[in-house]
Amino acid sequence: MAPSLQPAAAVEPAAQRTTPPAVVAPYDALFLYSFGGPDKPEDVVPFLRNVTAGKGIPDERLEEVGEHYYQFGGKSPINEQNLALKAALEAELERRGIDLPVVWGNRNWAPYTTDAIDELERLGAKRAVALVTSAYSSYSGCRQYREDLAVTLRERGQLGPDGSTGVQFDKIRSYFNHPGFVQGNIDAVLDGYAALADAGGTGERARLVFVTHSIPDTMEAASGVGHATYSEQHLSVAGLVAAAVSERLGHDVAWDLAYCSRSGPPSQPWLEPDVNDHLEALAADGVQDVVISPIGFVSDHMEVAYDLDTEALATAKELGITAVRAGTVGTREPFVRGLVDLLLERAALARGEEITEATTGDLPALPSVTGPNSCLRRHEEPTGIPALCSEDMYQ
Numbered sequence: 154m155a156p157s158l159q160p161a162a163a164v165e166p167a168a169q170r171t172t173p174p175a176v177v178a179p180y181d182a183l184f185l186y187s188f189g190g191p192d193k194p195e196d197v198v199p200f201l202r203n204v205t206a207g208k209g210i211p212d213e214r215l216e217e218v219g220e221h222y223y224q225f226g227g228k229s230p231i232n233e234q235n236l237a238l239k240a241a242l243e244a245e246l247e248r249r250g251i252d253l254p255v256v257w258g259n260r261n262w263a264p265y266t267t268d269a270i271d272e273l274e275r276l277g278a279k280r281a282v283a284l285v286t287s288a289y290s291s292y293s294g295c296r297q298y299r300e301d302l303a304v305t306l307r308e309r310g311q312l313g314p315d316g317s318t319g320v321q322f323d324k325i326r327s328y329f330n331h332p333g334f335v336q337g338n339i340d341a342v343l344d345g346y347a348a349l350a351d352a353g354g355t356g357e358r359a360r361l362v363f364v365t366h367s368i369p370d371t372m373e374a375a376s377g378v379g380h381a382t383y384s385e386q387h388l389s390v391a392g393l394v395a396a397a398v399s400e401r402l403g404h405d406v407a408w409d410l411a412y413c414s415r416s417g418p419p420s421q422p423w424l425e426p427d428v429n430d431h432l433e434a435l436a437a438d439g440v441q442d443v444v445i446s447p448i449g450f451v452s453d454h455m456e457v458a459y460d461l462d463t464e465a466l467a468t469a470k471e472l473g474i475t476a477v478r479a480g481t482v483g484t485r486e487p488f489v490r491g492l493v494d495l496l497l498e499r500a501a502l503a504r505g506e507e508i509t510e511a512t513t514g515d516l517p518a519l520p521s522v523t524g525p526n527s528c529l530r531r532h533e534e535p536t537g538i539p540a541l542c543s544e545d546m547y548q
C-alpha cells in the first residue's frame with residue numbers, strides 16, 4: 154500500500170499571487186544547521202579534531218577516515234550540498250512569498266555555529282528556527298546539535314537560565330516521517346531502479362537495501378525515550394518507501410535495513426548488519442541485483458561517497474552483484490517543499506495555535522521541544538551539557 158501523502162500545495166507565481174503569504178511569525182530567520190566538512194586537504198586533520206574532541210575514537214580510525222577525505226582531494230561534498238539546499242529553500246520561500254532570511258552554519262567546520270549567530274545578529278534576528286540536516290532523532294542527529302548551540306551561546310555569554318539571552322532558538326522536529334522526506338526518497342529509489350536497468354541488472358526484481366549510519370547500541374537505546382528509536386524510525390521509513398516502490402513496480406520488492414560507517418572499539422556493540430557483510434549474505438542467498446538507498450542521510454556527503462559509492466559498490470562488484478546507489482533527498486522538490494511546510498508548522502506551534510502535524514506511516518510526529526533526557530549520548534547517562542529546545546535545558 155502506498156503511504157498517504159499530502160496533496161501538493163498549489164504554488165502561485167509571485168506576480169499573480171492573490172492569497173497572502175504564509176505567516177512565519179514569530180520567526181525572523183531560518184537557521185540551516187549542519188555537520189560541516191573540510192574544503193581542502195589542510196582542513197582535514199583540524200576538522201577531524203573538531204568532530205572527535207572527547208569522543209575516544211581510536212587513532213587508527215581517524216587516520217582511515219582522513220584517508221577517505223584525501224582520496225577525494227581533501228574536500229567533502231557536504232558544504233556545497235548545504236549551499237545548494239540553502240538556495241533551494243530560499244527559492245521555495247520566495248515562491249510562497251515568504252520573506253525570511255536563511256543563515257547556514259555547521260557544528261564542525263566553517264561557517265561555524267558562532268559565525269551563524271554573528272550573521273543572525275547582523276540581520277537583526279531575535280528568534281530563529283533551526284533546521285538540522287538530519288532527519289532522525291539520536292544523539293548525533295538531534296541532541297548534539299542542541300548541545301553545541303547551547304555551549305556556543307554560553308561561550309558568547311548569551312546563555313540564560315532558560316535559554317538564550319541573545320537570539321532565541323526553536324527547532325523543527327525530526328522529520329523522518331514527514332511526507333516530503335518520504336516522497337523524496339520514493340522518487341530517488343524509483344530513479345535507482347531505472348538506473349539499474351541501464352546498468353545491466355534485471356532491474357525491477359532487484360533487492361532494495363536501505364542504509365543508514367550505524368550508532369552504538371547504547372545511543373540507539375537513548376534515542377527512543379518516549380518514542381520510537383533511531384532504528385525503528387528507519388524501519389518505518391524503509392517500509393513506507395518499499396511499499397510505494399512495490400506498488401509502482403507492480404510486484405513486492407524485498408528489502409532490508411543495513412548500516413555503514415561504524416567506528417569505536419570492536420568490543421562496543423553498534424547497530425548491524427554492516428552493509429558490506431549484508432551484501433555478502435545476500436550474494437550467498439543468490440541475490441544478483443541490488444538498489445542501495447541511503448535513507449539515513451539527506452545529501453550525498455562523504456559517508457555516501459566513500460562508504461557506499463567506493464566501499465559498498467566495490468564489495469558488490471567482488472561478489473558479482475550488479476548494484477546501483479540511489480540518491481539522497483538532496484534538493485528534490487517534495488523534500489524542499491516539505492521543509493518549508495515543517496517551518497510553517499513550527500511557527501504555528503510557536504504562536505500557540507492548534508496544529509495537526511503532517512506525518513506518513515504509523516509513527517506519530519516527534520516533539521519539537523524534547524522531553525528531559527531525550528537523545529542522550531548513552532542511555533540513562535546525562536551528558537551534563539546544556540541542550541536547547543528541550544523541556545529541561547540541563548538534562
Ligand SMILES: CC1=C(CCC(=O)O)c2cc3nc(cc4[nH]c(cc5[nH]c(cc1n2)c(C)c5CCC(=O)O)c(CCC(=O)O)c4C)C(CCC(=O)O)=C3C
Nearest residue numbers: 188190204218229231286287293294366368416454455456
Ligand atoms: C547518526 C549519524 C549521522 C547521520 C545524521 C546526520 O547526517 O547528521 C552522521 C552524519 C555525519 N557524520 C559525518 C562525519 C563523521 N562522523 C564521525 C563519527 C560518528 N558519527 C556518528 C553518527 C552519525 N554521523 C557516530 C555515532 C560517530 C562516532 C563518534 C560519536 O559518537 O560522535 C566522524 C569521526 C570518524 C568516524 O568515526 O567515522 C566523522 C568524520 C558527516 C560529515 C560527512 C562529510 O564530511 O561529508 C556527517 C554528515
Ligand SMILES: [Fe+2]
Nearest residue numbers: 293366414456
Ligand atoms: Fe558521523
